[in-house]
Structures are given as structure tokens and as C-alpha cells.
Amino acid sequence: xxxxxxxxxASARNRAGTLLLCxxxxxxxxxxxxxxxxxxxEARDSYARTAAGIDLIVGARGSALELLMAGVFHHGNVRQxxxxxxxxxxxxxxxxxxxxxxxLGDSHRxxxxxxxxxxxxxxxxxxxxxxxTFAAGQATxxxxxxxxxxDTARDLGYKIGDTLTLAHGESLDNEAKHDHDHKHAHGAGGxxxxxxxxxxxxxxxxxxFRFTVSGILAPxxxxxxxxxxxxxxxxxxxxxxxxxxxPLPGVQISPEQLRHFDLQARHVGVLLVGxxxxxxxxxxxALQAVIPAQALDQxxxxxxxxxxLLGLISKLMLALALMGLVATLLASLQLRRRExxxxxxLGMRPWQLMLLPxxxxxxxxxxxxxxxxxxxxxxxxxxxxxxxxxxxxTPLHLLPQIDDFIVLSCIVGxxxxxxxxxxxxxxxxxxxxxxxxxx
Amino acid sequence: xxxxxxxxQALRFSWPDATQLQLDxxxxxxTQGQRVFLHxxxxxxxxxLLALLGGVNVAQAGRCSVLGQDLSRLNSATRDGWRADxxxxxxxxxxxxxxxxxxxxxxxxxxxxxxxxxxxxxDVITTAQQLLQRVGLSETLWHKPAMLLSIGQQQRxxxxxxxxxxxxxxxxxxPTSALDAARQQDFLSLLxxxxxxxxxxxxxxSHDARLAxxxxxxxxxxxxxxAAHV
Ligand SMILES: Nc1ncnc2c1ncn2[C@@H]1O[C@H](COP(=O)(O)OP(=O)(O)OP(=O)(O)O)[C@@H](O)[C@H]1O
Ligand SMILES: [Mg+2]
Numbered sequence: 001x002x003x004x005x006x007x008x009x010a011s012a013r014n015r016a017g018t019l020l021l022c023x024x025x026x027x028x029x030x031x032x033x034x035x036x037x038x039x040x041x042e043a044r045d046s047y048a049r050t051a052a053g054i055d056l057i058v059g060a061r062g063s064a065l066e067l068l069m070a071g072v073f074h075h076g077n078v079r080q081x082x083x084x085x086x087x088x089x090x091x092x093x094x095x096x097x098x099x100x101x102x103x104l105g106d107s108h109r110x111x112x113x114x115x116x117x118x119x120x121x122x123x124x125x126x127x128x129x130x131x132x133t134f135a136a137g138q139a140t141x142x143x144x145x146x147x148x149x150x151d152t153a154r155d156l157g158y159k160i161g162d163t164l165t166l167a168h169g170e171s172l173d174n175e176a177k178h179d180h181d182h183k184h185a186h187g188a189g190g191x192x193x194x195x196x197x198x199x200x201x202x203x204x205x206x207x208x209f210r211f212t213v214s215g216i217l218a219p220x221x222x223x224x225x226x227x228x229x230x231x232x233x234x235x236x237x238x239x240x241x242x243x244x245x246x247p248l249p250g251v252q253i254s255p256e257q258l259r260h261f262d263l264q265a266r267h268v269g270v271l272l273v274g275x276x277x278x279x280x281x282x283x284x285x286a287l288q289a290v291i292p293a294q295a296l297d298q299x300x301x302x303x304x305x306x307x308x309l310l311g312l313i314s315k316l317m318l319a320l321a322l323m324g325l326v327a328t329l330l331a332s333l334q335l336r337r338r339e340x341x342x343x344x345x346l347g348m349r350p351w352q353l354m355l356l357p358x359x360x361x362x363x364x365x366x367x368x369x370x371x372x373x374x375x376x377x378x379x380x381x382x383x384x385x386x387x388x389x390x391x392x393x394t395p396l397h398l399l400p401q402i403d404d405f406i407v408l409s410c411i412v413g414x415x416x417x418x419x420x421x422x423x424x425x426x427x428x429x430x431x432x433x434x435x436x437x438x439x
Numbered sequence: 440x441x442x443x444x445x446x447x448q449a450l451r452f453s454w455p456d457a458t459q460l461q462l463d464x465x466x467x468x469x470t471q472g473q474r475v476f477l478h479x480x481x482x483x484x485x486x487x488l489l490a491l492l493g494g495v496n497v498a499q500a501g502r503c504s505v506l507g508q509d510l511s512r513l514n515s516a517t518r519d520g521w522r523a524d525x526x527x528x529x530x531x532x533x534x535x536x537x538x539x540x541x542x543x544x545x546x547x548x549x550x551x552x553x554x555x556x557x558x559x560x561x562d563v564i565t566t567a568q569q570l571l572q573r574v575g576l577s578e579t580l581w582h583k584p585a586m587l588l589s590i591g592q593q594q595r596x597x598x599x600x601x602x603x604x605x606x607x608x609x610x611x612x613x614p615t616s617a618l619d620a621a622r623q624q625d626f627l628s629l630l631x632x633x634x635x636x637x638x639x640x641x642x643x644x645s646h647d648a649r650l651a652x653x654x655x656x657x658x659x660x661x662x663x664x665x666a667a668h669v
Contacts (some may be wrong), residue, residue, distance in 0.1 A: 003550040007539075014538035338533050345495060347523020347551045362476050 004352075009012065012360060012399065015332050020322075022328040023364050029321035030365075030372030030411050031379075033314040037407050039374055040276065040307060045294055050222050053125045056273040058090050058290060066369075068295040070104055071270030074112050074223045078105045081267035090271050097275055098123045101268040103233055106166040111152045113166055113228045115268075117233035121147075123274055126220035136160055137215030140231050145214035147229040151388075153216040163210045166230075209238055226388060232268065318411065322418045325364060329357045329422035333429070342424055354423035362412060363417025369411040373404055443504070444608060445469040445492060450501035451666075452491060461487050462498070463666035469656070471506075471607070474631055474641040476651040479660030488660065489610050492642065493526050494518035495617075503575045506607050523552035527601030527639070529611040529630075536599035537586035541576070542567055544585050545600045551634040555604025570599035573633060590617045591626070598630055602637055609634050611643045615650070628653055 012019055012359035051072050059067040069075045076311060081103070082090075091099050100123055103115035114120070118139055137160040140147055144275055158164070211230060219225055224238045333340070381398050440646040447467040453460045461484045469475050479485050490496040493504055494510045497518075503510050506525055510518060516553060527548070528534075535544045545567040548555040559566040571581060574595040580588060583597065594614055601609050627643075631653045634641040642652065651657040 007550075010538055010543075011536075286475065339536050342536055343551075344519075345493070345522075345528050346548055347519050349519045351516075 008356060008359060011356070012328075015335060016330050017365065018204050019360075020334065021132060022324050026320045026365055026368035027030060027326050027371045027375070028416075029314075029318040031375040032407075033318050034369075034372050034404060034407050035376035035379060035409070036314040038380060041401075041403055042312070042380070043300075046094040046221075049278060051296060052129070053123070053274070054272045055275040057295070058086075058271040059269065060086075060275055064295045065171065065299060067270055069134060071102050072223070074102070074104060074114055074227050078269045081269050082271060084268060087268055087271065090232055090273060094274055096273055098271040098273070100124060101265070101270075103232055103235055103269040105167055105269070106235065106238070108164050108166050108228055111149075111155070111228055112147075113230055113235070115230055115232040117232060120224075121217075124222070124224070124272070126222055132220045132222065132224055133151060133218045133250065134215050137213070140214050140229070142212065142214070143234050143237065144209055144211045145231070145234075147215040148212040148213055149223075149225040149227050149229075150219040151225040152228055153213075156250040160213055160216065162213045164213070164228075165210055165317060166228075179232055180315055205337050209234070249418070300346055318414070321391070322365070322414055325415060326421060327363055328420045329419055330425070332360075333422055333426055335359065336426075337429065340429070350427040354420075354427045357422040357426055358416065358419045361415050362423070365415030366412045369408045372411075373400060373408060442505060442507075443468050443473045443483045444471040444473065445642070446502070446504040448502040448504075450491070450498045450503050452496070454485065454487075458615060460666040462491070462664055464488075464501075464663050465665065467663045469640060469642070471640055471657055472635070472638055475636060476648075476654035476657045477560065477642060477644045477647060477660055478648045478651070478657070479644055482617045483660050484664065484666075485646075485660055488610055488664075489612055489642065489644060491526065493610055494522045494575075497548075509665050514570070520552075523548065524554040525607050527603075527606040529594070529597045529601045529609070529614040531613045532590060532593070532617045534590075535585035535593055535646055537581045538584055541581050541583060541585055541588070541596050543570070544596055545571060545603055548600060548606075549604050552604065555606065557604075559604040567599065567603060570603055571596070574599050574629060574662045586624070593663075594618065596624075598633065602633055603638070605639070607639055609641045611641065612643050614643075616645070616647075623650065 006322075034189075054072060057067045059071065059078055062079055062084055066076065066078055070078045085309060087099075087101070098117045098119060101116055102120075104112055104116075106113040121132050121139060124132065132345070134147075135150060139145075139146075146164065152158075154173045210229075211234070217224060336356075340356070344350075344353060359367065377398060384398075441587060444616075445468060447464050448463045448468070451460055470493055477485060477488070483638040487496070491510070494505070494513070497503075497511050497515075501511075506586060508521060512519075513521060516559055535541075536547070541548075543566065546563050549559050549563045549566075556563060568578075568581065574580075576595050576599070582591065585593060588596065594617070597614065601611070609630075614630070615626050618626060627650055630643070631641065648657070
């Protein structure tokens with residue numbers, strides 16, 4: 001058997017150039033196919049996972065997709081918020097079991113700040129359906145405490161006790177603009193570090209209030225990984241001196257003065273709702289409830305055409321690469337006709353002759369598919385930050401999955417079927433030629 | 440000594456798409472160990488007959504018994520195995536797998552047949568080297584790819600390959616036609632010699648009857664073939 005292998009390797013080496021080209025084409029095609037299939041699964045999986053457990057998303061009238069993206073994925077923001085009457089109406093509704101408010105609009109160094117309550121960690125579930133836990137520290141206790149998601153803490157390098165200020169809106173600034181005082185901040189007061197926004201954005205910064213990191217979450221595979229959770233009262237306090245998205249000039253409130261104000265949230269971006277039972281019709285403030293699964297379905301329907309097209313193109317690519325394989329193998333039969341008729345005369349069985357191109361094709365496609373799997377997983381890994389940022393999509397499976405092996409075996413199977421033709425031709429020709437191979 | 444290496448009775452063969460019979464041989468026998476020279480004009484069916492003797496093709500009718508085995512009774516896979524075990528081939532040219540080394544080409548039959556591996560005795564490589572020495576191929580060429588050799592050298596390698604593992608029948612289909620006259624005679628003598636050393640039956644085919652001197656039996660295909668229409 002190993003003699004055979006040597007013979008096949010020697011034969012392949014003799015035709016290395018053409019085989020290599022063909023192999024590269026197969027590699028690219030299978031990378032594309034596996035990556036597209038993978039991305040499709042990961043996207044559905046990630047979105048469905050994140051939205052699971054939330055029965056309804058309630059917000060001001062507007063786009064369902066916007067509510068979904070803001071409420072569930074903390075991506076973008078809503079155009080209009082829900083007023084207190086609406087909040088109370090939802091909260092006190094007999095069908096409602098729990099309500100998690102989500103208010104967006106502020107950020108810290110590229111990470112969205114979510115104003116919410118302790119119910120966020122109580123009711124929203126991690127990717128595997130379990131509660132989101134703390135990797136360090138604890139939930140917010142003081143008004144200006146903040147809890148960091150796992151990725152946020154890692155990206156920014158923050159620890160428990162560090163302080164930070166928020167910026168209004170999505171901060172588009174670059175990390176480079178911030179002066180990290182990490183090394184020098186170890187003052188007498190302990191190891192608390194200040195993370196200020198640079199002077200460049202002073203106009204939009206909430207520099208009057210500093211938040212202290214009280215807890216860091218364990219990775220959960222949800223959007224919570226990438227945000228900063230603060231109490232909604234804290235956000236309310238930040239915006240006391242603001243009006244219409246701009247700070248009121250000359251107005252300053254010190255933290256001590258805050259107790260004179262009612263800091264209960266007057267507006268909330270989105271309400272994530274868990275239901276007791278089906279929500280009855282509700283007439284009051286013009287609200288809209290979105291069922292996450294339904295909104296996702298709409299999203300998929302919207303994306304379906306493109307998704308299918310992408311799938312089709314990647315399959316066509318593979319088909320082309322396989323045709324290239326068959327063409328290469330057929331051309332190589334022409335090169336190998338002497339070799340094959342010699343082997344046949346020396347007593348090689350027809351089925352063994354048939355195996356030669358078949359094994360070659362399967363080996364080429366198999367190794368190409370494995371390389372493709374590796375490349376697409378590496379690509380997915382490298383693109384994860386981008387996917388999270390652009391599409392609020394967290395690929396969870398960075399190791400090969402069953403589905404990948406199904407795609408993989410489809411590629412190998414298709415290659416085997418494709419190489420059968422050259423195999424059968426090899427045998428036929430060797431048999432028909434008798435002792436005189438036709439040159 | 441009267442064992443028959445080849446025993447043909449009422450054999451008929453035509454190629455699949457041909458209208459006429461190619462071979463119609465009422466009877467032909469060759470005793471074991473004989474060196475037979477078979478000649479006939481081009482296209483008379485010499486190679487066709489050799490393909491039948493080697494079990495590459497099968498006759499439509501009659502008996503084609505080689506080394507006591509009626510080949511038409513074997514299925515094709517068994518015939519392939521039988522051929523690997525018992526028959527050595529040399530062709531006009533293109534005998535060797537071009538990218539394999541000389542040694543790898545010579546040992547090829549032993550890789551395809553356990554019987555020939557065992558009959559080769561001991562180490563296959565050593566046997567191959569002895570045979571290469573016997574056919575006069577210098578040691579510097581043994582590890583070179585076969586395609587780098589001259590035609591004459593290639594035919595010597597082919598002879599060594601046909602003889603490795605002591606097959607009982609050696610079939611040579613015009614192995615000298617690509618050589619010049621002097622080398623033709625050399626090669627022929629060498630082949631006849633090593634075959635009788637090994638006790639193998641040699642069936643040697645050529646359209647050039649002048650080469651027949653060294654052989655025990657000289658026969659014209661058209662004399663035994665009733666379908667001689669060429
Ligand atoms: N594989 C084949 N399929 C169909 N017909 C064939 C095949 N091989 C040979 N023939 C036909 O059989 C006839 C005899 O061919 P063969 O090769 O046996 O002649 P030959 O005596 O060996 O000739 P040469 O001296 O030129 O080698 C020819 O007419 C040839 O066309
Ligand atoms: Mg011939």
C-alpha cells in the first residue's frame with residue numbers, strides 16, 4: 001500500500017505545477033463557501049441567541065428594526081424616547097412580568113453606555129441561556145458606579161476602581177487621542193486611575209460627573225460584552241444641565257446638589273419586556289411593541305435575497321473549481337496514458353487504475369477544504385471586532401462545527417464524484433488499448 | 440520437458456468494432472523453456488496475439504491455455520493478477536514510467552505481485568541491481584529518472600524488469616525496432632541468454648525475420664493464422 005502511495009506521489013510530483021494551480025483554486029473556493037455558510041449560521045445564531053428571552057420590545061413609534069437594534073443589540077439609537085406615562089403603563093400592565101429599560105446616547109471611547117437598572121443583569125440572559133455573571137467586582141451601588149462588559153474592560157484596560165467620564169453621543173475619537181495616565185496615576189489615594197476624554201471633545205463631554213468602575217462582567221456572548229452599564233438615574237443626572245442635546249451654558253450642578261432633583265427616569269429609549277402572558281391591547285401613549293423573533297424574521301426576509309445570492313455565488317465558485325479539477329485530471333490522463341497502460345500490463349487491476357485519479361482528486365479537494373476551513377475560521381476570528389462593531393454580531397463558534405464538516409464532506413464528495421469520470425476513462429482506455437497504448 | 444507453456448486450440452478473436460476475424464488459429468503449441476521467434480508483416484496481428492497470451496484481451500472462442508491456465512476461464516481481475524505473477528513484458532518503446540528511477544521501474548512488478556516478490560529472492564532491490572548489472576546498465580544510471588536514458592538503455596532496463604521475480608513467460612513485442620542494427624543483435628542475444636538462464640519461455644515478435652538466428656523455433660504468424668488477410 002505504501003508502494004502505491006509512493007507511486008502516486010511520484011506521479012503527482014511529476015505534474016506538480018498544474019495540480020498546484022488547481023489546488024489553489026479549490027482552496028479559495030472552499031474558503032469562500034465555508035465562510036459564507038459559516039457567516040450565515042453565525043449571524044442567525046448570534047441574533048437569535050441575543051434576542052432570546054425577551055418577549056417584547058416596546059418603544060416610541062418608529063422603525064421596528066431600529067427598536068430591535070437599539071434595545072437588544074445596543075447598536076445605534078432610537079429617534080424618539082418613551083415618556084414616563086408610557087413607562088408606567090408598561091410596567092404596571094398585568095401581562096408584564098419584568099421590564100428592563102435601555103437608554104442609549106452616551107459613550108466612552110467608542111463603547112456605548114447603556115442606562116438601565118439592576119434588572120438588566122437579572123433578566124437578560126447570556127449566550128448560553130445562563131445569567132450574566134461578574135468576572136470582578138459587583139453591580140452598581142453608588143449612583144455613579146459603572147459596570148463594564150468583558151470586551152470593554154479588555155479593550156480599555158480598565159480595572160475595578162478606575163474612573164471615567166462619558167461623552168455625549170457616539171464618540172468617534174481615536175484611542176490615540178487619549179492620554180493614558182495608567183502608569184503615572186498610582187497616587188497616594190490608591191490605584192484608581194482617571195480616564196478622561198481629551199480636550200478635543202470637551203464641548204460634548206460630561207466632565208462634571210465621574211463614574212467609578214464597580215464591576216466587570218464575565219464574557220457572555222451578548223451585546224453586554226461591549227458596553228458600559230450605568231444606572232438610569234446617573235444618566236438622568238448627567239443630562240439635567242442639558243437641553244436639546246447641548247449643555248446649557250453656565251449651568252453647573254455639583255454631585256451634592258443632586259439630591260434636590262428627581263432623578264427617576266423621565267425618558268427611556270427602549271423597554272425590554274418579559275411577559276406574564278400575551279399582552280392585551282394597550283391604548284394610551286402611541287407606543288409600539290415589537291416581538292423580537294418577528295423583527296428578526298423581517299430582517300432575514302429583507303436580507304434573504306442577498307444571502308441567497310451570496311450562497312449561490314460561492315457554490316458556483318466551488319462548481320467552477322471542481323470543473324477545473326476534472327479538467328486537470330482529464331488533461332493529466334493524457335499525460336499519464338503511458339504510465340497507466342504500463343501499470344495495467346504489469347498487472348494493476350482496473351479498479352486500482354480507477355482509484356489513481358480518484359484518490360488524487362479527493363486528496364486535492366480534501367486538503368483544500370481543510371485549508372479553506374482553517375482560513376475561514378481565521379478570517380472569522382480576525383473579523384470578529386468588525387462584525388461586532390458593524391453588525392452587532394458576535395460569532396460564538398470559532399472552532400469547527402458539525403455544520404462545517406457537513407460542508408467539508410460535501411466538497412470532498414463532490415470532488416470524488418467529479419473525479420470518477422477521469423477514473424472510469426482511465427480504466428476504459430487502458431482496457432481498450434490492449435498492449436498498444438495509443439499515443 | 441514436454442510441459443506446454445502455450446497451448447492454443449481453435450482460437451478466434453476479433454477486435455470489438457472490426458468486421459473481420461483478426462485471429463483464427465486452429466492449433467499452436469510451445470513447450471516450456473523454448474525461445475520462439477514469431478514474425479509477420481505489420482498489421483498481421485502479432486501484438487494482438489501477444490495480448491491474448493498475456494491475458495490483456497480474451498478470445499471470443501476456443502482455448503488459450505498459457506502455463507496450464509485457460510485464460511478465457513478467468514475473470515478479468517484474476518487474469519490481471521495472473522499476468523502480474525507469471526508474465527514479463529517488453530515493448531517496442533515506452534516501457535518505463537518516465538519520472539520513476541531506473542531501480543523503481545525494475546522493481547515495479549514485485550510491487551504489483553507478491554509471487555514475483557518472493558521468487559525474486561531476498562531483497563528486491565538487490566535482485567534488481569543484479570539484473571541491471573546482468574543487462575549491462577552502468578551503476579551511475581540506476582538512480583536516474585528513466586526518461587534521461589537513451590532508448591537502448593531504456594530497453595535494457597525493460598528487459599531487467601521483465602525478468603525480475605522469474606516469470607515463466609517473457610513476451611517481447613519488437614523490443615529492438617528502435618535500436619540500430621548492431622545494437623539490435625546485441626540486445627536480442629542478451630535477452631535470449633538471460634531467458635534461458637532463468638528457464639523462462641520467450642516469445643519474441645518481430646516483422647524482421649533476419650533476427651531469428653538465436654531462437655529454438657521460428658514461426659510465421661500467417662502460417663498458423665487462418666484469418667491472415669493482410
Ligand atoms: N486496441 C485495438 N482496438 C481495435 N483494433 C486494434 C487494436 N489494436 C490493434 N488493432 C487492429 O488489429 C490489427 C492488428 O494489429 P496488431 O497491432 O496486432 O498488428 P501487428 O502485427 O502487431 O503490427 P505491427 O508489426 O505494426 O506492430 C490492426 O488492423 C489494428 O488496427
Ligand atoms: Mg505490433
